[in-house]
Amino acid sequence: MxxxxxxxxxxxxxxxxxxxxxxxxxxxxxxxxxxxxxxxxxxxxxxxxxxxxxxxxxMLSMTSHATITGRSGQLENWQALEQQLKNYPHVQGTAPFISGQVMINADRRVNGTMISGILPDVEPNVSEIADKMTSGKLSNLVAGEYGIILGEEQANYLGVMVGDKVTIISPQVNSTPAGVVPRMRRFTVVGTFKVGMYEYDRNMALIHMDDAAKLFRLENSVSAMRIKMDDLLNAPQITAALAKTFIEDYQVSDWTMAHDNFxxxxxxxxxxxxxxxxxxxxxxxxxxxxxxxxxxxxxxxxxxxxxxxxxxxxxxxxxxxxxxxxxxxxxxxxxxxxxxxxxxxxxxxxxxxxxxxxxxxxxxxxxxxxxxxxxxxxxxxxxxxxxxxxxxxxxxxxxxxxxxxxxxxxxxxxx
Structure with a gap:
């Protein structure tokens, strides 16, 4: 050859x-x-x-594609904004929430955590938390019953299970005859979730938004509105368009901004x-x-x-x-x-x-x-x-x- x-x-x-x-x-x-x-x-x-x-x-299973909040840090008249967003192109779902840092106490163990007050019926529109539940379900959060859903790592650390009581200590205070004391409220554990990410499983908890409003003394306002887009990769472009639409009243950010440094x-x-x-x-x-x-x-x-x-x-x-x-x-x-x-x-x-x-x-x-x-x-x-x-x-x-x-x-x- x-x-x-x-x-x-x-x-x-x-x-x-x-x-x-x-x-x-x-x-x-x-x-x-x-x-x-x-x-x-x-x-x-x-x-x-x-x-x-x-x-x-x-991260995206727990956070939304975009977030809108008021320039004061709170979102007032959020119902009207929600109606506007429902008719906005590329927006698939919206959900309001209230968030704040608190301490959770149970059996002499204390853990700092981020509380998110959500509406259980609309939360699945913007996150996958309902699919991450390991016990209980989102619908167990009922306004006025003060139920709480903990991350699995946090529940293990506190040594609590579904049905146990925990005490939420807010950084806001109450004035009493004995002086100024932190605001506290007893909650009942109604479920646990596991995202598979330690930051969320150890340092995050969910309660009903109405209970969060009472805990943080918010009337007719929420922390922000979360939005889910039809295309995750186009979120920055859609967010930029939203920012131009609501430039005078609101601040708009997308998921890439929230975790940009990481x-x-x-x-x-x-x-x-x-x-x-x-x-x-x-x-x-x-x-x-x-x-x-x-x-x-x-x-x-x-x-x-x-x-x-x-x-x-x-x-x-x-x-x-x-x-x-x-x-x-x-x-x-x-x-x-x-x-x-x-x-x-x-x-x-x-x-x-x-x-x-x-x-x-x-x-x-x-x-x-x-x-x-x-x-x-x-x-x-x-x-x-x-x-x-x-x-x-x-x-x-x-x-x-x-x-x-x-x-x-x-x-x-x-x-």
Missing amino acids: FKPLIFYIGLRYTRAKRRTQFISFVTLASVLGIALSVTALITVLSVMNGFVGKISER FQAIKMEKKVMSIILLLMVAVSAFNIVSTLIMVVTDKRSDIAILKTQGLTSASVMGIFMVLGTVIGLFGTILGVICGVLLAINAPDLVSSIEALFHVKFLNAQIYYISELPSELMWTDVVATAGMAFLLSILATIYPAWQAAKINPAEVLRYE
């Missing part, structure tokens, strides 16, 4: 003879170095993607990790330089003989570029295969290691989530493979150029 000469010779040099076993070992090390670097880069990028995706999903930090971390791991790929790719230099030194006689037979310097250069490219190609392909497999199976693998050695790699109090997420994006795979292969090709240029400069007369004089 016909093969172009430079490809034939270049591929033949990848197979070592007995006397060049060391060169063969260095070649294998170069392939494995590239493969490991590509595997690490694909896996880390997938974990970062999964982390952002999982955090975004859990997502910017994650994006920066992903870029930094990509650069660091790409440098690892570069170091591994440039191991090809030393490999090819050793091959050139070993094959000086062969090169000289080929040149005397009429092989041009460009062809000699091509032979060694083929050799280096093959090394880089094998390393890249092996790295992509291992990286994809590891990225897909990383959550299960980490869970198995945690169960086997009784350790916990992710502390929910620090990382917001307790399990390792992974989301493989083929754009990352293609970009990583392309960069690794390109660096491998660039690494072949100098050794190949050195091979092309060999003078046959000087080499064969001593043979």
